[in-house]
Amino acid sequence: MSNPTYFATLGDVVGNAFDYIICGGGAAGLTLAARLSEDPQVSVLVLDAGRANLDDPAILVPAQYYRQVFDERYDWSFTTVPQKHCNNKSFMWARGKSLGGSSAMNFFVYSRPAAEDIDAWEELGNPGWNWSNHLKYMKRSEKFTPPSPIQTEVFRQTYEPEYHGDKGELQVGFPILITDYEVPFQEAFNSLGVPTAKEPLGGNNYGTGMAANTIDPTTKTRSYAVTAYYLPNKERTNLKVLLGAHVNKLVFKSPVKDDLLTAEGVEFSCEGGVHVVQANREVILSAGGIKSPQILELSGIGDPAVLTPLGIDCVVPLPGVGNGVQEHVICPVSFELHHKDGGYNTLDILRNPAVAEAEMKRFEKQEGIHTLGLSNFTFASLQQTSHAAQDLIDAVSLKLDRDHTEGRISDALWDQYKIQLRVLRSEKSVDLEWMILPTIGTRGTVPEDGKAYLTIVIGLNHPFSRGSIHIASTDPQQQPLCDPHYLENDFDMQLLVEGFKFARKLTETEALKSIIAGEIDPGSEAQTEEQIRAHIIDELSTTFHTCGACSMLPREKGGVVDPALKVYGTTNVRVVDLSIVPLHIAAHTQATVYGIAEQAADLILGKI
Template sequence: MAGHGVPADDFVGRKFSYLVVGGGTAGLCVAARLSEDPDITVGILEAGAGHIQDPAIDVPGRYGEGIGTAYDWQYETTAQPGLGGRKLPWPRGKVLGGTSALNFMTWNRPNREDLDSWAELGIAGWSWDEMLPYYKKSEKFSPPDSEDVTEHRLVHDPTALGTDGPVAVSYSKEYSPSHRLWHDTLANLNVQTNEAHLSGSSIGAWTTITAVDAGSRTRSYAAPAYYLPNAARPNLVLCTSATVTEVVLENDQSASKWAAKGVRFHCEGKQYAATASEEVIICAGSVASPQLLELSGIGSPSVLEAAGTPVKISNPNVGEHLQDHIMTATIYEIDPSVPNPDTLRNDPVAAAMADHIYATTKGGPRTILPVSLCYLPLTHFVSPSRLSSLAERASTATPRDIARKCRLEQAQRLGQIEYIFDVGNWSTTMPPEKASQQEGRGKKAYATLLQILQYPFSLGSIHISPHHPHGKPIIDPQYYAGAQGPLDLEIQELCAQFGQKIVDTPPLRDFVQRRVWPPENLTEEEELRTWIVENTVTDWHPVGTCSMGGREGSEAGVVDERLRVYGVEGLRVVDASVMPLQIGAHLQATVYAIAEKAGDMIREDRRR
């Protein structure tokens, strides 16, 4: 079922109170909540197609199949000096549901301190206590069976979870063979199981919840959660395959203010315009939201003028302050008889059998997801003197710099590094001869330890191209580069050393046979550093490019605490780009919570 919504010709003939740009994770949530009021008419413009009931999206164990396809914008970074000149693919969802249709379904929350640090920047209303109701409002948690709780360490605080929201979340029913070793291995390193990992602290080892419907065992994402149940509402109108190219801004000369009045978009080779009587709400994500602002004349004069775009609102923060989670994948060889997802990718017979099991029982390999997580503070394995040395080199030029530096201080109990272990080869950089399934001695099987830096000092940018402003934007995360980037590289080295310690600890030690990537003979510190530079990739969690300004206002941000774009009436941004500081968590649940809160704020402002 690929098509959804109305034709563009029909869409532009409607009268809308609000236009939502982007039918993704945030956009569909905001639109659904606003359309609960029958006096409000909401139009959604989504660049991708519907692709509802597509097994490549819906079947949990087929995670990753949408990446690099028509469902993906297929962005790419610029050559990164800090990564040896490599360019990285940057997947982002171009499909109804956005990146929630492509991600790996992990469902977790940041630390209390992460959100409280936003409030400390003067961003009122965004502390942990104020955001928790919105996390809960978005989710419908199905508790696990008692036998699963015992066998798979499925511990959590039930009072912290929502039970009647749109997004179905649950624990898995089946697990990879390495998961049974995870909690005991970490316990042997004095890392305890976190029994309340959704309650404000992610520190410790835990089995993560995922965005999977417990009944159907299908991915729960924005399209089936927020759009489909409400698609019959006459005041909720969707147009797919519609790419917005500009927000129409009009200047009220008497008030000396700009106001958003609608958008221009193209669909199936034709150009269109749609109007909104109340607001335009940009929910295009951390890549496309700053791009659209710049195409509309909002941004740094130097960027806009280079692209030939007239400057309407000068704000040099648009597209800046980009922060991303930084990841490496260490690969280990395991017993080839161990079931792993690589087999399903490489063996059509095994894949067909797994598909049959899933179709008939909603079980088997197609329901297994990576759920063995651990977040640790650096204090767990970095000496106080080394940590102090790192903190001393951190910048204190701005309030946000100070907040990032504070996260390195010994008193902070934050999950600064995330480890995930699962069977299968997750590396995108391992040489093909290493990854071969027929490597001399016969068939190979692998497992991966992912290491993901949560609070990067590397700061990048996303801007329109001066030569092709309507093409793909220039994405420059500045991994390990700039004045502060070397701090990230040094921290990653320390974390890699502890990561190897995890795998060298029983019972996980007995599960792996040898390290494959990096090679076992790589031992010198300089060799490890080189390997990290050559093998670091994105964890697909960009934030900050249209961030909230807090008490510094437009001097530091793009939107205020109510997500209104500075200097423009009737224009908001609602997505991960508004986050002023990176969080120690996968982004999905927080993006839904931001959108839930935005829905309430927009309705409150409308009543004033």
């Protein structure tokens, strides 16, 4: 399928030089490209391995969750290595391969972290990376549509204008259709002591409420990096986007000057050949949490213990590359709903092909199930939701302190753990998350026609386990070894167990008794700690928020980039994507990625 004429051809790129070369056209890459190319005297090239996939219903129409997964037109389809603490299972890591990256295939959820999550980045040695700045840059990208009167009155959705942008590119608002059980779930959480969040996008996301979605209020379709940042600027003569261009490695000048390397270009594969394009100023990696560390290692930047056995000359010894990986994990618990005349607003109706076809036609009129968004999200603390919280926190604190004293935990990791432990001790922290999925979300039961289901998904926001992403070959087309070390730190499992128990308590409240007929996965027979743990391992999944492999930290603490996002040991290579996040956040990550890219643009342009 040919691309529109405003995309670059290989001939537009080969033999030419560009001021900035951005490797990856995802949320961060396209945001940067738009900002840097605002100056008509500056030339910008984006190299992206994917397809355009413009005007594609699989991308644009809400409620198409998982439709793109495992389809090579949209998904990189990474997999992890077998996980020792999960019965040696491998896990699927879906990542967007279309132009727009994962912003083209995420679940539309727009959430922001707690202020303390971002302030922790600055505490770890990154001046300027704090909540105040991050909020400013998230607002810059945002064009917010306030909730409608019915959403405010019926669904209790409130907001505070000072936390929102109205001139940005990314459309942020609330879905038209809300599930029948939005209010009952809020009431259930309230009855167990979790309040309704007044403004979850303002730095305090503690509580329950409706999540914002990245849906255009006019078209009711996905707003993402392509529609927000690329298409409005596609006619700029100084901005080129080359699709089907797989970045292999960076090309450095020789000899080395002042012990620092300068990238002079990028090697990439396209249309069956290998090519090099020259960079006049900078090369920026925005290839995402998995591909950016891979490109660095293929370029000779990383741990000699990884590179030397593969025959790669280590031009910048940087052991932090590919390490410090953190990932959000989730566990679903599914329930059958009581029969209700007229049915429920759940995705279960789409199992009927005739209904599915009819609903797509209804969407053309901006109505029906495809205007349904993921709505109820709740963030709360272990302290608030578990009677065992203090004993669990005391035990993990003692263990980690002992491990550090005896040398099993580095000083750098101990700095991170101290922050995590401090947060855990707060009654208003947001270590745990509960999401409501309007369908069956477990693998153990085949749904029955005519029945409706919902799934409570328990999420772990601040994992203690740390993993790695490293190359296993000099072949750029081969997937790296993704090893998140899921549940290696047993406290991660303990948090999920307590979150699971709290999910069950919710369904026993008066607010939900009239809606939920019964638990189907794992079922009421799973009562012991051992049975609950077995269910968690069986159903464990991820929200695809991999961070940390190119951490923004001091070099001596395992850092890969400095606070200007420049790779240590280089003069002009930066990383701008989720991989730079040194300590994970309690949020779904697209708002943060846009904010990182907006701040990076100002750093690159010398505005801060």
